[in-house]
Amino acid sequence: MTNYDKSKLYIEYNEEVLNHNIVTGKLVYQACERMKSWFERSDIYFNYEDVEQKIRFMQKLKHTKSPHTGQPFILEPYQAWIVANIVGWHFVDSDERVITTALLMLSRKAGKTFFASSLMLAIMITDKQVGAEGYMIANSQKQASIAFEHASNQCRTIDKKGKIFSRYRSQIRIPVTQSYIQILSSDTSTLDGLSPSIFIVDEYAEAKSAETYNILRTGAGVRKNALGIVISTAGFNIGSDYPLYSMWTNAKNVLSGVKTEDQLFAAIYQLDPEDNWKDESVWIKSNPTLGKTVSLKYLREQVEMATNNPVNEVSVKTKNFNMFVQSSSVWIPHDDIKSHQQHIDLQDYKDEDVFMGLDCSMENDFSAFCVVIPPNEDRDLNPDKFLIKPFIYIPDKALEDSPNRVMYKRWINSGFAFRTPGNVIDTLSILRDQLKIATYMNIVDIAYDQYYALDWQIHAEEEGLHVTKHNQSLGAFTPSTNFFETEFYKGTIILDDNPIFLWMFDNVEMMYNEKNKTKKPSKSDTHNKIDGIIAMLEAITAFNADRGHIFGSCWSITDNKE
16 A cells, blocks of 8 residues: 555544444445545545645644633544545646545534634645635525634634734635635625635535535636535435535445545545434444543433434434434425426416415515316326416515525526515416416316405406415315325325425425314425415315315404414
8 A cells, every 4th residue: 555654643543444443434434445545546646744734733723612712723533534635635747636525524513613614724824825715604694604703713823913814804814825714695696706715615404505505616616726615414405406415415426436526525424324323332423522522421411302302303313413314394205295296387288177276475475376287087198187386476575685585586587486576476466377377277266365365356356266265274274285195195196396396395394283183384484485385285175175075164254363
């Protein structure tokens, strides 16, 4: 084995994992196998000097938070191993680094944000690149500020008089190389033109889109030795459409040898699929600092809490054991919904009977109506299927204020949603779209939420449409919810392939009343819209009422809301 120096801490760690003297999950073991095999390659070499330089700098920094405030930052063996893999490998012909993307996934309290900010400082200083740009970004300004605060405070521990670093509220300048480190928001409209030398994306599990990451990655393409670091614990967003889950899936394929992607390094500390999360012997797989930054007592308390109160189980699995877990409150899994999605063109079903549901919004919110086409044995296309297509409306105000505004604008530009002026949806524009459909389809009934829809109701009835108020209580939605679940798993439902519809299904957290056995879709976050789902269930109520198979309590006769 060429130049495989086992006296180095990081090489020793690699060997100890491969010899099973250190317990790790399968993905870390495979990463160690990969590292050792790379010493046999002739196109790359391991630059010990580069690694040692970065580690020496990082260990000059000091901890800035209790209980270790003021103490030197001494890298753990696994942290030195991560540094070695990221900066150690260089191409023989160009001497540029091999790794341009690093995925670091660890559980809570592993100090991953502090570690990543330390590595950023080490690279920015020791590479001595003139005009280097470093960026810290997360899904919220608050989260990005945490990483920046670490870096700023670390600078102070080695440069109290400000001779090397000039520290500001959202920027750290390095005058001698005309370089800087800066916080960024996740608003992609502000990112064009950036040319990162290094960037950190924190808590990527919460990201709904890879757009921010892709812009930074593209901007870094002109830099020598550019590096993007993604750090996160696992989360609830499961499916290929979610950035971290997709990146994690790709990393697994690279580590197992299914794919080749030399520029990617992944350190994924998590339990293996076959592990019992309550078994203390496997906890170190997701907590490599067990007994140091994370105590056995703390993990025991977390597991006991989740065992006694199952509502906490998902959080403990994701945050403490770094496991991707579909939230127990999610209605229908992401991939199940996606497998039922096809493009639906209403023009293919001319002259058919259809039912609609309408959910109008308050200020700065979505509105939606949904078309349900029942099975029809006389048609050639999908005669035995319910076809469900949403129409989504987003007001200008939401495009200005919402943290999801970048995603909203992309949907509008792609034709998946309609933009309306002002703070509140113009319900008459919705009515115009419904009347267009009425020119080639037979709208039997439109069930609607009476709140915020009075103007729509008056004009709809004037146009001769049959409309019915839909009660918004749990009991009113229970029959249509049960009906949808039954038909969905029977395979008789086709959902339009609108990505907003898929997103709305992911946002549903079912609200239950165990005593009355009632339920209704709900949401835990005001930014997670489900208007299309409510409109769909209202349309199903209208369909079942037309068949005489619905409870009278679904129709609203008062203003009472549960």
